[in-house]
Each structure stands twice: as structure tokens, then as C-alpha cells.
Amino acid sequence: MSKESQRATASASICGDDLSCCRPAVRRAYTELRQCGQPERYAFEAAIAVFRYHHPAAMPRQAELVVAEWVFDGVRH
Template structure:
């Protein structure tokens, strides 16, 4: 997806600023949802989790 670099950058920059994983993931998810509002929330969360933290979030 074309938004992957923006999603990964948002996550990395949030983490670099000292934000917890959850907040960084939420920021990355917001960017993904902005670019792809048609993707169901759970699918978006799964994809963003794979791109950023490398694991599924339950």
C-alpha cells in the first residue's frame, strides 16, 4: 500500500519521542484509516501491527 512509509514513519517517530507502543500504534492506525477508510477496522489494525510492531495485537 502506498501509505506504508507514512504509517511506519509515524510509528517510529512516536516511539523516538518516548511514546508507549500503544500510542504509537494508534497514531499509525489513524494514518492508515485516513488513506483507506474502506478497510474494516480490525483488518487495518492487523496490517498496521504487522508493519510496525511485527506481531498481531489482540
């Protein structure tokens, strides 16, 4: 197994199969940036980055939907 595959496997196991394990970190990133006056889009993108750090195998659209549900209390269109 290459070092890159080992890293990807290790990264994928941060939260295992539980997508909600990083929910507090995702919400905190969004909330604190908004409280500092950052635009909603920047805060949302940062929250997605936190989610993707914990779940690198997640598809981009899946990450957006999960994060939107967590930070907006439902999906926004």
C-alpha cells in the first residue's frame, strides 16, 4: 500500500461511518465566523472544509447537504 493510500485510509477513519461525530466542530466553525462578521458564504465554506477534513471520502454535494442541514437547520437552495 502506498503512503498516499495509507494516509487516505487513516484520514477516512477519523470519524468512521458516523457522519455526525464532527457536527460540533462544523457548527462551531460556521457560528464563530458569522459572529466575527464574516459573510455567510465564507462561514459555510469553512464549515464544509471542516466536514471534509473529517470525511475526505464524502462527495462534495453530500458534504454541502450535510453541513447545510447542521448549520441552517435544514437544506437551503
